[in-house]
Amino acid sequence: MKKYIILFLFLSFIIGGIYFYQQxxxxxxxxxxxxxxxxxxxxxxxxxxxxxxxxxVEVGAQASGRIEKIWVSLGQQVKAGDLIAEIDSQNQRNALETAQARLSSYQAQLNAKNVSYDVAKSNFLRIQKLYSQKSTSLNELDNAKNSLANAEAAIKEITASIKQAEIEVKIAKTNLGYTKIHSPIDGTVISIPVSEGQTVNANQITPTIIQVADLxxxxxxxxxxxxxxxxxxxxxxxxxxxxxxxxxxxxxxxxxxxxxxxxxxxxxxxxxxxxxxxxxxxxxxxxxxxxxxxxxxxxxxxxxxxxxxxxxxxxxxxxxxxxxxxxxxxxxxxxxxxxxxxxxxxxxxxxxxxxxxxxxxxxxxxxxxxxxxxxxxxxxxxxxx
The missing domain is CATH 2.40.30.170 (Efflux pump adaptor protein, beta barrel domain)
Known part of the structure; x- marks a missing residue:
């Protein structure tokens, strides 16, 4: 029994030493x-x-009417100023001819008024001379003077009408030009949202005809x-x-x-x-x-x-x-x-x-x-x- 106790103490000493060393x-x-x-x-x-x-650029139509011709295709290269589409221009041509006819009429009337003015002026000068010679009455002189004034007023009136008619001709020409749509830039056609034969109405909203982009x-x-x-x-x-x-x-x-x-x-x-x-x-x-x-x-x-x-x-x-x-x-x-x-x-x-x-x-x-x-x-x- 004593031998076992000694062995136990010896092993405890060894284990304790190892633990102490590790610590x-x-x-x-x-x-x-x-x-x-x-x-x-x-x-x-x-x-x-x-x-x-x-x-x-979305190229729109400023004129109403039927699209008569589209001159470009998707992906096509275009230059600024190239014609890309046309709208039926019959109404615009008729409007231009009407405006030109009205202008011609006013110009003819102006010629007639100028003749009337020349006659009235000549008559006034003649009566004025007679009146200075006491060969006619004051009433005759006043009548000649009024006739000259009326002739001059008629010329001014018809001249104003001619100016208005000239403006109408310019507007009609511009509207006719709107029927031919041109590219505003160099670029490539990237979209054609309309087709030939389609009617566009520029009075409500500007319709897009072509989209052109510089790529x-x-x-x-x-x-x-x-x-x-x-x-x-x-x-x-x-x-x-x-x-x-x-x-x-x-x-x-x-x-x-x-x-x-x-x-x-x-x-x-x-x-x-x-x-x-x-x-x-x-x-x-x-x-x-x-x-x-x-x-x-x-x-x-x-x-x-x-x-x-x-x-x-x-x-x-x-x-x-x-x-x-x-x-x-x-x-x-x-x-x-x-x-x-x-x-x-x-x-x-x-x-x-x-x-x-x-x-x-x-x-x-x-x-x-x-x-x-x-x-x-x-x-x-x-x-x-």
């Missing part, structure tokens, strides 16, 4: 670090937009979230692609940023107030389209470069810690950990720019490995520092 031995810690390096940092804002025509330059309306809009300014570079060819990259720049919220309605952008939907502002980018690869209505997936910094100090953003208003990192220096306050600038998805607090080549602690600790079946664990 008092120093932890073997390995630090994982990131080197402060110089590099380039580019920060982008991702946006989606719709490609639109920069210059688009050599297009406008991209980029949706920018409220959180990013203050970062976007004119002159920033834009790289974008389309859904039809995502591997082809196009390049442009921001030309303007809308000052207010806008909504898209009936192919026109209008100022709007905020709604319960997501808030977006619009940035505008004009892009050259010399090969017509881009088409109206395409969706553009764009990246706007808001920061492009060369040769700056960089560390991984994950190594940066924050306490209140302070920003700091843990620096491994001479085997010891130093808590260092830093100032950061721009950042991208993974890295941050260091403005002060760190030097190139310093080691910033990202995590630590402690020997002997277990999580599950793992003999050691990584502890984020």
């Amino acid at each position: 008092n031995k120093s932890e073997n810690i390995t630090y994982l670090t990131e080197i402060v390096e110089r590099g380039n940092l580019q920060k982008n804002v991702v946006a989606t937009g719709t490609i639109r025509a920069l210059k688009r 050599s330059k297009l406008l991209i309306r980029l949706e920018i979230s409220e959180g990013d809009i203050t970062k976007i300014h004119p002159g920033m570079k834009v790289e974008f692609s389309t859904l039809s060819d995502p591997d082809h990259k196009f390049h442009s720049q921001i030309n303007s940023v809308d000052p207010a919220l806008t909504t898209l309605s009936d192919n026109e952008y209008k100022e709007s107030v905020a709604t319960t939907n997501a808030v977006y502002f619009y940035a505008n980018s004009i892009v050259d389209n010399p090969t017509n690869q881009l088409r109206i209505g395409m969706t553009a997936q764009a990246q706007i470069s808001v920061a492009n910094i060369k040769n700056t100090l960089l560390i991984r953003t994950a190594t940066i810690k924050r306490e209140g208003s302070q920003t700091f990192v843990n620096v491994l220096k001479n085997g010891a950990i130093e808590k260092r306050q830093i100032q950061i600038g721009q950042n991208d998805e993974a890295r941050s720019q260091i403005l002060s607090g760190l030097a190139e080549g310093e080691k910033v602690v990202s995590s630590q490995i402690i020997e002997g600790e277990k999580i599950g079946n793992s003999p050691r664990r990584v502890r984020m520092f």
Whole structure:
């Protein structure tokens, strides 16, 4: 029995020693670090937009009547001044002929009035001479004077009628000209919403006959979230692609940023107030389209470069810690950990720019490995520092 007691005490001593050793031995810690390096940092804002025509004109009809001929087809190139459609001009020609006939009538009447005026003037001068010789009465002189005045008034009246008739002729010629519809710009026919034989009424609402757009330059309306809009300014570079060819990259720049919220309605952008939907502002980018690869209505997936910094100090953003208003990192220096306050600038998805607090080549602690600790079946664990 005594032998068992001695064995028990011996084993207890051994186990206690092992426990004491394990409790008092120093932890073997390995630090994982990131080197402060110089590099380039580019920060982008991702946006989606719709490609639109920069210059688009809805060519309307200013004359009423039946569409007699459409001279262009969809997709056709036109020049400013090209004839694109004609409206039946019979009514306008009749109106012009009527106005011209009225003008001719007034001009003939003016000739007759001039003759009457010459006769009245000659008679007045003759009677005036006779009256000075006391060879006629004052009553005869007054009658001759009144006749001359009436002849002069008749000329003025018919002259006014002629001016009015001339205006009516000009209006009739203009209305006749409206029956021939010309393109106001160089461009491409992108829509023909009417057909030959259709009757249009310009007295109610100006009907659109043709839509012409200049496709050599297009406008991209980029949706920018409220959180990013203050970062976007004119002159920033834009790289974008389309859904039809995502591997082809196009390049442009921001030309303007809308000052207010806008909504898209009936192919026109209008100022709007905020709604319960997501808030977006619009940035505008004009892009050259010399090969017509881009088409109206395409969706553009764009990246706007808001920061492009060369040769700056960089560390991984994950190594940066924050306490209140302070920003700091843990620096491994001479085997010891130093808590260092830093100032950061721009950042991208993974890295941050260091403005002060760190030097190139310093080691910033990202995590630590402690020997002997277990999580599950793992003999050691990584502890984020």
